[in-house]
Amino acid sequence: MFMVLLRFSDNKAAAEQHMADHKEWIKRGVDDGVFLLVGSINPGLGGAILADGTSLEDLERRVAADPFVVESIVSSEIVEIAPWLADDRLKFLLA
Template sequence: MFVVLLRFSADKSAAERYMPGHQEWIERGVDDGVFLLVGGIQPGLGGAIVAHGTSRDDLEARVAADPFVEQDIVSAEIVEIAPWLADDRLKFLLAEPVLP
């Protein structure tokens, strides 16, 4: 499981121009079942994504394809988490699926 932190760079003003592509990128991640949760880092500092069911290499490639990352609107940090305890509602996170 991973947390992706997308923190705005000095070029935050360019975000509006690339927002449609960024939103499509997010929707692909959700549709592919990789992004479980997407939200903003408050107050307006960037975004965060919980990703699951992917390898670090594949996630790094996916993050690099985000228009915000490509255009240096955000810097990306990927934090890997090895979960060992979860609330019953999140138990599925304890067993990473086998990746191809």
């Protein structure tokens, strides 16, 4: 399991120009079953994605294809998580 952090860069002003393509990239990740949860890093610092069902190499390729990454609107960081305990509502993530 992975946490992807997408932090806005100095080029944040270009986000609106590429937002539709970025949202389509997110939708593909969800439709492919790789992105489990997508949200904002508040206050307006970027975004975060919980990803699973993929390898680190494949996720790195996927993140590199994000229009926000391509256009240097965000910098990306991928953190690998090895879950071992979860609330009952999230036990499915331990499988």
